[in-house]
Amino acid sequence: MTIAMERIWRTPLQALAYRILPLLWRARLGWLRITLAGVFGAHTYVLVKSWHADLPAMPYHGWFLDLVPAGVRDMLLQYPNRVAAVVVVLTVLSVIGLGTRPALFALVLVGLFARSIETSQGVFDHESSLTTQVLFVLVFIPGTNSLSAEHLIRWWRAGRRDLWRHLAGTYRRWGEYLVLGLLAITYTASGLSKLRFGGVSWLNGDTLGFYLRGLTAGDQVYNVGGGPVTWRDDFGLEMYTYGNYAFGQYPSATFAAAVDWLAHTPALLAVISTATVLLEVCGLLLFIPRLRSIMLIAYMGMHTTIGLLMGLPFLQYQLICFLFIEWELVAAFLAVRLARRNAPATIEADGTMSPVGGPAREHQRG
Amino acid sequence: MTSSVKPARSRTLRSVILPAIVAATVLVPNAIVIALGTEDFPFTTAPMFAHHVDPDSTLYAFRFEGVHDDVSEPLPVDQTNLGERELKRQFLSWYYRPMTQTSPFRDLSDQSATRDAFEARMAEFFRPIVEFLHDERGLDYERVDVFVDIVDARGDLIRSERVGRYEARTSEYIHEYEAAAR
Numbered sequence: 328m329t330i331a332m333e334r335i336w337r338t339p340l341q342a343l344a345y346r347i348l349p350l351l352w353r354a355r356l357g358w359l360r361i362t363l364a365g366v367f368g369a370h371t372y373v374l375v376k377s378w379h380a381d382l383p384a385m386p387y388h389g390w391f392l393d394l395v396p397a398g399v400r401d402m403l404l405q406y407p408n409r410v411a412a413v414v415v416v417l418t419v420l421s422v423i424g425l426g427t428r429p430a431l432f433a434l435v436l437v438g439l440f441a442r443s444i445e446t447s448q449g450v451f452d453h454e455s456s457l458t459t460q461v462l463f464v465l466v467f468i469p470g471t472n473s474l475s476a477e478h479l480i481r482w483w484r485a486g487r488r489d490l491w492r493h494l495a496g497t498y499r500r501w502g503e504y505l506v507l508g509l510l511a512i513t514y515t516a517s518g519l520s521k522l523r524f525g526g527v528s529w530l531n532g533d534t535l536g537f538y539l540r541g542l543t544a545g546d547q548v549y550n551v552g553g554g555p556v557t558w559r560d561d562f563g564l565e566m567y568t569y570g571n572y573a574f575g576q577y578p579s580a581t582f583a584a585a586v587d588w589l590a591h592t593p594a595l596l597a598v599i600s601t602a603t604v605l606l607e608v609c610g611l612l613l614f615i616p617r618l619r620s621i622m623l624i625a626y627m628g629m630h631t632t633i634g635l636l637m638g639l640p641f642l643q644y645q646l647i648c649f650l651f652i653e654w655e656l657v658a659a660f661l662a663v664r665l666a667r668r669n670a671p672a673t674i675e676a677d678g679t680m681s682p683v684g685g686p687a688r689e690h691q692r693g
Numbered sequence: 694m695t696s697s698v699k700p701a702r703s704r705t706l707r708s709v710i711l712p713a714i715v716a717a718t719v720l721v722p723n724a725i726v727i728a729l730g731t732e733d734f735p736f737t738t739a740p741m742f743a744h745h746v747d748p749d750s751t752l753y754a755f756r757f758e759g760v761h762d763d764v765s766e767p768l769p770v771d772q773t774n775l776g777e778r779e780l781k782r783q784f785l786s787w788y789y790r791p792m793t794q795t796s797p798f799r800d801l802s803d804q805s806a807t808r809d810a811f812e813a814r815m816a817e818f819f820r821p822i823v824e825f826l827h828d829e830r831g832l833d834y835e836r837v838d839v840f841v842d843i844v845d846a847r848g849d850l851i852r853s854e855r856v857g858r859y860e861a862r863t864s865e866y867i868h869e870y871e872a873a874a875r
Contacts, residue, residue, distance in 0.1 A: 380774040381829060383821035388787045390733050439735065446734040448775065449783030456735040460719050467715045501712045509719060516727045517739035523730055524795050525745035533747035542848045548781035549752040549844070551744040554793030559811065560856060560870050562753045562841065564791045566744045566798075567782050 346491040350474070352654040353495035356502060357474030359650050360465050361422050364431060366643055367438055367458050368418025374441040375414055378407035382448070391443040403440065410437065424475020432466045435459060457513050458643045461506050468502025503651075504614075510647055511610040514626065518607025524566065530604060532596025539590035539636060541574035572638030586636060603629060616653065623648040731797050740797045746846060754842045755781055755789070756853070759826075759834035768837060772830045773822060788818040808868065812857075815839075815866035819859035835861050 351358070392400065403410055414437055420430035442455050465471045472478050474494060482493045521529045543549065554563030577583040589595055606625055613619050627648045634640025726736045746752070757768040770777050785791070790800035800806050805814070819837050826832040837859040843851045856870040 381825075382774050383825035385783075385821045386817055443734050447783075447787070449779035449781070449786060451732060451734060451737070451786075453737060453739065453741055456737050459735040460723075464715060464719060467711060499708070505712070505716055505719070508716075509723070512720070512723050512727070513737075513739060516723070516737070517741070517743075519727070520730070520738050520740045520743040523738075524740055524743040528745050528747070529743070531747075534742060534745050537746040537748075537750075537846060538742060540847075542846070546777040547754060547848075548778055548785075549754050549848075550785060551746055552751055552753055553744070554791060554795060557792045558808070559792065559868065560841070562843075563793060564753060564785070564789070565793055565796045566740060566791070567785050568746070568752070569741050570778065 348658060349495050349655075350491070352658075353497075354470075354473040355650050356465065356468065356470035356498075356506075357424075357472065359461070359506070359647065360424070360427070360431065360471050361474060362646055362650075363458055363462055363465075363643065364418060364421035364434065366646075367455070367462055368414060368421065368434055370455065371434070371438040371441050372411050372414050372418070374445060375407050375411045375437075378404050378410075378444075385448075387444070388447045389443045391439055392447060395440065400440075404444070413437065424472060424477055427472050427475050427477060428466050431462060431471070435462045435466065438462075454641050454643050457509060457647070460509050461647065464502065464505050464509065468505065469498040470500075470502055473498065506647070507613050507619075507651060510644075510651070511613045513644075514607045514610035514613075518604050518610070521604050521607070530597065530601045532593055532598075532600045535600050536590050536593070536596045538569070538571050539574075539586060539596075541571055543568045544571050544574035570638075571636075573634075573636060574638075576638070582635075589636075613651075617656065619651070620653045620656065623652050730795075731799075738797060744795070748846050750846045751851065752844050752846065752848075754844060755784060756840040756842055758838040758840065759832070760836040760838060761834050765838065768822070768834070769826065769830075769832065772832065773825055784818060788814050790814075812866045812868055815857065815868070816859060816864055819866060820864050823859070823861050837861070 387400065414434070417430050417434040417437065420426050421434050438455075439459055442452055442459065445452060473496070478494065482490060485493075525534060549568045550562070550564045551566050551568060552563040554565050556563065574586075577586060589599075606622075606629060609622070613622050627645050630641045630645050630648075634642075722736045726732055727738050730738050730740070732738055732740065757770070758765045759768040770780050773780070775783075786798040790796075790798055790805075792801060792806055793799055794801070804810060823834055823837060826834065838855055839857045839859070841854050841856050843854065845851060854870060857866060857868040859866045
């Protein structure tokens with residue numbers, strides 16, 4: 328790097344980075360709205376477009392569809408192109424942040440309707456279930472608008488002073504804790520379900536080994552038995568099996584061989600299964616500061632592993648986890664390290680970063 | 694007096710009542726489905742991969758056979774615009790509905806778990822499919838036989854059982870499997 332480039336990097340760019348970086352955590356809910364609304368809206372669009380296909384007229388099931396009047400339901404299903412156009416508009420408004428809360432609320436309603444139809448037809452989208460709830464919460468909680476066109480308009484009208492500080496303004500935190508609570512509940516429930524439905528034997532790794540061996544990679548749906556004999560049958564049906572969508576499509580033969588070895592190594596399967604259940608049932612630890620980031624990184628690692636092994640990366644969960652990592656603590660830690668090395672930056676009391684000699688030092692002098 | 698009361702009310706609304714309502718709206722249904730071990734979108738107890746399967750487990754796969762002029766063939770599910778996977782999951786979740794506490798889609802109510810209610814529900818599943826295949830695809834089936842293929846954990850067939858049949862002429866499902874007799 329030339330001396331000139333180094334000067335540019337270490338002065339104006341560095342200063343700009345110090346101003347912008349805090350938006351990662353100060354506008355956490357704004358980023359959450361932008362990213363999740365985009366993904367949710369795009370998938371809703373695909374679902375709505377699928378209404379073009381004629382299907383057998385089976386009854387509709389589920390609490391939400393029970394609430395929607397049949398006339399409204401049929402009208403929506405009859406005009407997929409119009410509903411899809413509305414979804415596009417609502418998604419754009421929700422992402423850029425114009426009429427944000429009404430647009431997001433309407434998008435959640437349409438998205439919930441589309442996913443309820445999908446559930447009624449046999450596909451329960453577990454990834455969308457958390458996203459739907461988080462977006463619903465974002466409609467009402469403070470901080471959702473922190474990064475939005477309407478927030479910029481307010482700044483413009485208020486005299487256009489200190490944009491970054493305006494964007495990184497504080498808001499009440501209860502909404503963040505509620506989203507964190509939904510994440511914690513979802514993970515805890517998942518861990519408890521393994522113990523409730525699979526029993527302690529779930530920890531021995533047999534179930535994981537079964538799925539990794541790829542029997543459920545195709546379209547065939549098997550059902551797990553084990554329940555009591557009834558007047559209907561003596562199969563004791565409990566639940567259908569879930570798909571391993573990555574099996575047969577692993578990135579390399581070496582990787583496939585490694586997965587096969589894992590699927591036939593009971594001790595390792597037991598360790599992974601036990602660690603997974605422990606990690607999941609400890610979801611409420613997300614409320615303990617500092618431990619939270621470790622848990623979130625562990626959850627991201629879990630999803631990435633499941634994604635590699637079974638094709639279910641749950642990217643929306645990972646996105647929520649990523650944004651809720653305590654970046655303010657990471658930044659403070661890095662700032663201290665950098666300060667020791669170069670003395671370039673400090674963290675302000677309100678969580679923003681500034682170069683040494685900037686506002687914080689001037690404040691002390693004053 | 695009035696002007697100071699209004700902001701206080703507004704503060705209470707924003708700092709207490711709104712958080713309580715929003716939190717209750719999402720947390721209470723979650724608590725209910727987790728306590729019951731059920732799911733109904735978007736609330737879920739997250740039962741994915743949770744039921745135990747080991748190398749000695751027996752698995753059960755439903756198979757539908759359409760019968761026309763005494764000739765039987767696999768029901769052409771691909772002709773219904775529904776995937777095989779979603780159709781079979783839909784069938785178990787909303788129609789066959791397991792009768793055990795350890796199923797998220799269980800049906801244990803006295804009313805709907807009776808033979809009459811069960812057979813009516815099964816007919817609700819097959820009637821639209823058979824009518825769709827007739828009306829949209831020109832495929833006529835007098836009957837749909839419902840089999841359960843019993844397989845081991847490697848997918849190898851152990852045996853098949855016919856559990857019931859749907860009669861297109863009468864739009865009735867008749868459950869034939871007699872568990873007690875086995």
